[in-house]
Amino acid sequence: MEKRWVYNEEASPEVINGLAESLKISPTLASILCQRSICTYEEAKAFFRPLLSALHDPFLMKDMDRAVDRLSEALHKSEKILVYGDYDVDGTTSVALMYSFLRQYTHQIEYYIPDRYKEGYGVSTQGIDYAAEHGFSLIISLDCGIKSADKVAYASRLGIDFIICDHHLPDEDVPQAVAVLDPKRIDCPYPYKELSGCGVGFKLIQAFCMQQGIPQEEAYKLLDLLVISIASDIVPITGENRILAHYGLLHLNGPQPMRPGLDALKELAGLKGDMDITSIVFGFAPRINAAGRMGDAKRSVRMLLAQTKEEAFQVADIINESNKERRDKDSNITKEALQMIEExxxxxxxxxxxxxxxxxxxxxxxxxxxxxxxxxxxxxxxxxxxxxxxxxxxxxxxxxxxxxxxxxxxxxxxxxxxxxxxxxxxxxxxxxxxxxxxxxxxxxxxxxxxxxVPQIEIDGKINLNQITRNFYNIVRQMEPFGPGNMRPVFVSECVYDTGSVRVVGDSHLKLRLTQDGYYSIDAIGFGLSDYYNTISKGIPFDVCYTIEENVYRGVITLQLRIKDIRIK
Known part of the structure; x- marks a missing residue:
């Protein structure tokens, strides 16, 4: 499929060169930072060295004081609290985060995930009826609730209060809950608007810790769940999300044992080494989502809350099988759909x-x-x-x-x-x-x-000989990558294969590229085997790519992951 190459707008040469000089980096790398609105030394320092102390005061969020007061009252009076979340990754990680924190302070707590097919998205009448029948007087909804004004009113008539933690755009009719925490509310002054649903729940926990004199480290222990939410819900990894994701990944990859449910999931997904945003998106997210798509989303929460690896594996195995079933149905239905179009x-x-x-x-x-x-x-x-x-x-x-x-x-x-x-x-x-x-x-x-026409956003044009280990190390320090801070994409012009091009797998190209006859670098292009005949003839071409590490037999080398090719 033809793709458009769209070059990101560059800052002025004065700004780029000034930043390059202050950071002692190349103008190419400085230009990439400027494209991400990082144009001064101080902005670069905050970007490359994110600090938890830079997180915003949670009480800046509209209704946060009311939410914390109502939660404190419920805990003090031993009221029954129902933690209610959506059935996707953001919802289930939100529920696991809130439930695991609050159960340290009360035994009068349960969680509820609606059935995707019987109850649908968001707060359901069935969920409220369950709360009423079982004596719950407070529902904390996570990743849902902002569009449930009628359901919140129904709960109120039954004597049930709501604290809503959501991140979706509200309707004009904001629910009449005890507290509605949503940075996207027009009347909410919170400085960062792109938190995940789990992120809003985290801010409530942060605020509760501040009010109760609990060390913030208790909230930070939950960042492993929060980074899974941030990665899986495809929210921008900028500002506060970037800080939370950075420390969440440190938590996942740190010296302390991984949460048993995540450890089991990592093993079943066949993931090796440190986790990053990509491995969460392709390794964790489909499996956690599969529980809600193919069966019972509560399984995901049970897995995330498991205390032992044995307990975690009992659920993770089922979730992994659900994911295999999901893949089969996805593949078969996709084939049918494409055939319907083609016919x-x-x-x-x-x-x-x-x-x-x-x-x-x-x-x-x-x-x-x-x-x-x-x-x-x-x-x-x-x-x-x-x-x-x-x-x-x-x-x-x-x-x-x-x-x-x-x-x-x-x-x-x-x-x-x-x-x-x-x-x-x-x-x-x-x-x-x-x-x-x-x-x-x-x-x-x-x-x-x-x-x-699908487009590829290009960060800069470089020569292959600029791709050094030092260049790559600075690019890597820009992680975690994701929306708002994507992995840099480069273009190199008039390159050609040194004679090693071959097709691997069904449709992938393995090459060794050179631009000047003496500098060469390995490259792989997934699904690009149609270019084999042309490239094998030594015809030059332009290439756009990202840079990555390749590990083969214990040896680590740099290679290009080709996104597209244009024959000269």
Whole structure:
């Protein structure tokens, strides 16, 4: 698939050179920092040496004083507290974080994760009824609740108070809870707006520790759970999130034993060495999510709370099997979906994809939508049958607001929600054909030609001989990488293979590249075997890539991970 190479905007030469001189680094590296809004020595110092002392005062968050007071009252009076969270990674890590902290101070505590298929997303009537039937007087909701004004009102009528810890955009109707902690509230002065749901829960714990005179180290012990939330929920790894992620990774990789549930998960995922954001996203997140997609999300919480490795493995094994089942369904449904596109001339040539099949598993349709975009790069909605309705997930392409496109068809829908790049929707099955047509009309009239082509953001153009161990070490100090601070992507022009190019696996290229005839470096390009015949003829090409370490038989070398190739 053709890709657009888009160069990130550079700062002025004066700013770049000034930063390079003050840090004693190359202008290329200084330019990358400036692209990340790090343009002074002090900003660079805070970036490269993040400090927990730089975290914001949690009491800057709207309603934090009310939340801490109500929590303290509940603990003092031995009220029954229900910790309520969503069924995804952010929700389950949030519940594990809050529950594991509070159970040190009370035995009158339980946790609740709604059933994805019976109760749906967010706070449910069933969950509130459970709380009422079992005598709970306080619910702390995590990663959900900000859009549950009606449910919070229902709970209030039953004598149950709510503390909401959420990070999603609120509606105009903010729930009438005892406290609504959400930095995205218009009236919330909290300086950093991009916390995960688990991050908001962490700030509540931080504030509680401050009020009660408990050392902050008690809150910091939970950062291993928080970094999993930050990585998995794809929130920006900037500002406060970057500090929390940095220390969370130190916790995961530190000398102390890893939390038994995470240790078991790491072993089952086949992960070796230190954890980073990527290994969390591809190793931990799918398995934790699989519990909610394929069965019972409470298993994830039980695993995260396990006290021994034996106890953890009992649950982790089941979760790992759920992930294998999820992968099988994901793969099979993706094949069916792609075949449906390929066999329908109209759909194949459309600007959007809307597919419905009654038998598809609801737990994987969001993943399938993303897989379809990898082949047909356009806004995509995958629908299946659920509780008598067509229910589905939408995914979008860079720069296109799929939520707005769905909203334009709202008269055909029962409900919908989400954001620019991902959304969910429910509609009567008989409305699917009309919805497909109307959605395609809206997309066709609003999407630009540029939005139809995937883009690669380029940080800078360099020569291969600039890639030294010292250069790489400075790049590596920019970790943890993620949204808002992506791994730098470079372009080198007019390179060619030294004669070692070969295809490995089914479709991957293994090369040794040179640019000037005497400096060469190993490279690998996943899924790029179509270029083999051209490259093997010695024809020069431009290449964009990231730099990584490769370990082979105990020897560590630098190599390029190729993202795209352009033949000269």
């Amino acid at each position: 329908d001339e109209f759909v194949r040539g459309a600007n959007s994809t809307v597919l419905y099949k009654e038998s598809w598993h609801k737990g994987v349709i969001g993943i399938v939508a993303s897989r379809c975009i990898e082949k047909y790069y356009r806004p995509t909605i995958i629908l299946t049958h659920s509780n008598g309705k067509a229910s589905g997930s939408a995914r979008s392409v860079h720069g296109f607001n799929v939520h707005s496109a769905i909203e334009s068809c709202s008269d055909l829908l029962d409900q919908f929600g989400g954001h620019m790049y991902a959304a969910g929707l429910t509609l009567p099955v008989e409305n699917v054909p009309a919805f497909r047509e109307r959605f395609e009309q809206f997309v066709s009239s609003t999407i630009t030609n540029e939005q139809k």
